[in-house]
Amino acid sequence: MHRRFKYAWAIAVLVVLPDIVISASAPSGCTGSDDGWFSCDYAGMTQAADRPIDFADFSPAPLALNVYVNGLLPPIGDSQMFSPTFSTLDPASLDPNYHASLTLDCGQFGSIVMYAGVFANMSYIEKLKVRNCMTYVVPANVFQEFSSVDMFSLEGGAIDEVDPNAMAGLEVKPLRAGTHRPPRPQGRFKLLYTRFLAQAMPPGFLFNWKDLQHVSLVGADLKSINGDLFTFNIRLKTIDISDNHFASIPEVLFDGLESLAEVRMANIPWECTCDNAWFVAGALEKNISLRGDFQCADQEMTVAKYYYTNCVEVDMCKGTIGIALLEKCFTMITLLVYGLALVSLVLCAVSLGLIICTLKARSGTGQVRSRVRKGNKVVDLKVKSKSK
Incomplete structure (x- = not known):
């Protein structure tokens, strides 16, 4: 005690x-x-x-x-x-x-x-x-x-x-000086x-x-x-x-x-x-x-x-050389392809026009051949076209 x-x-x-x-x-x-x-x-x-x-x-x-x-x-x-x-x-x-x-x-x-x-x-x-x-x-x-x-x-x-x-x-x-202890x-x-x-x-x-x-x-x-x-x-x-x-x-x-x-x-x-x-x-x-x-x-x-x-104009091409149009970027390659396609289209249109003009010229000065059936035979008829 x-x-x-x-x-x-x-x-x-x-x-x-x-x-x-x-x-x-x-x-x-x-x-x-x-x-x-x-x-x-x-x-x-x-x-x-x-x-x-x-x-x-x-x-x-x-x-x-x-x-x-x-x-x-x-x-x-x-x-x-x-x-x-x-x-x-x-x-x-x-x-x-x-x-x-x-x-x-x-x-x-x-x-x-x-x-x-x-x-x-x-x-x-x-x-x-x-x-x-x-x-x-x-x-x-x-x-x-x-x-x-x-x-x-x-x-x-x-x-x-x-x-x-x-x-x-x-x-x-x-x-x-110490940064890893308080304070x-x-x-x-x-x-x-x-x-x-x-x-x-x-x-x-x-x-x-x-x-x-x-x-x-x-x-x-x-x-x-x-x-x-x-x-x-x-x-x-x-x-x-x-x-x-x-x-x-x-x-x-x-x-x-x-x-x-x-x-x-x-x-x-x-x-x-x-x-x-x-x-x-x-x-x-x-x-x-x-x-x-x-x-x-x-x-x-x-x-x-x-x-x-x-306030910001968005660069649609993101630094690539090209043209921004309709919220899309058309690069130089794309523009070249589209350009070639356009030229081809124009050439095709010109060619088609020339063909049409040539055919029209021939139809105005040449002969027209037609076929007529006589009995059981088909006879070719050559008809000179009339000049206007």
């Missing part, structure tokens, strides 16, 4: 001890778990003493931070959201199976105004997300403290003013139903990301797209510009994108003209897969059907 009690006590210690030793701790206004996933209510940190969020108060080190925000970032009088001690975090100490991530979440009706320097000391972050925020101002260089991220996402909300240099100093590119490198920018109030992409928004490999601009409320939108993203592999309001795309949009393999353009109100439907054949020539419904907005047909029905 004593031995059984000792074993039971040892098992209880093993079960309880990890919770005692590895219990998570977090700064005021933050909660988390012992696997490094934390949530902080930055909007609720109204006391200056609670700001900036102090790295030293986290245990273990924050692998994923979900921060609820609203208003000025940072508040007046502050220069940054996160304490300088965040810069001492060694990324190698984090779980390698996950991206080190930061999410700014505005909740249901939140809005933010960001200032340059707000993200100082956060260069260890690999995955950045801004969710459900009405963003009034995105100033120049506001994300430069991250240096480079593997994934950058904007989800929900809207964006008003964007400085042309807002993304300067930030790179979005694959960060991890796989992405090099992805994903905008999902974050509306641009100007209904157009801000100038230069993607220009700094030459190593970007995947881009999604879904539900951005875009009424038009400029031909230089992806000019500097020369390593793009996939593009998704679904759920927008533009009715056509520039013919040069995919020029220079030699690695581009797939383009998704679903739920677009296409204005079907031969000029607008250029991408049907253009994608085929560049070996790009097209994904989407591709329905003409004003006609009951797909863009591809419109293009091949109205």
Whole structure:
């Protein structure tokens, strides 16, 4: 009995001890778990003493931070959201199976105004997300403290003013070398139903990301797209510009994108003209897969059907020298055979005409022989024809 009690006590210690030793701790206004996933209510940190969020108060080190925000970032009088001690975090100490991530979440009706320097000391972050925020101002260089991220996402909300240099100093590119273990490198920018109030992409928004490999601009409320939108993203592999309001795309949009393999353009109100439907054949020539419904907005047909029905002259001869006539191809050999047959027909007609004319000529100047029966004999009579 004593031995059984000792074993039971040892098992209880093993079960309880990890919770005692590895219990998570977090700064005021933050909660988390012992696997490094934390949530902080930055909007609720109204006391200056609670700001900036102090790295030293986290245990273990924050692998994923979900921060609820609203208003000025940072508040007046502050220069940054996160304490300088965040810069001492060694990324190698984090779980390698996950991206080190930061999410700014505005909740249901939140809005933010960001200032340059707000993200100082956060260069260890690999995955950045801004969710459900009405963003009034995105100033120049506001994300430069991250240096480079593997994934950058904007989800929900809207964006008003964007400085042309807002993304300067930030790179979005694959960060991890290993491709056969999680997390796989992405090099992805994903905008999902974050509306641009100007209904157009801000100038230069993607220009700094030459190593970007995947881009999604879904539900951005875009009424038009400029031909230089992806000019500097020369390593793009996939593009998704679904759920927008533009009715056509520039013919040069995919020029220079030699690695581009797939383009998704679903739920677009296409204005079907031969000029607008250029991408049907253009994608085929560049070996790009097209994904989407591709329905003409004003006609009951797909863009591809419109293009091949109205914009393409079908080569009936398929490259062979010949003449297309009555939806058939007449090759040179066929034309030669038909030509010889026609010549033969003409020669036959001429010959027949000559024969007829010769017979008529003879009947007008020659003799006519007739036979008359006399009794049991047949007597040939030669009668000279009378000349007219």
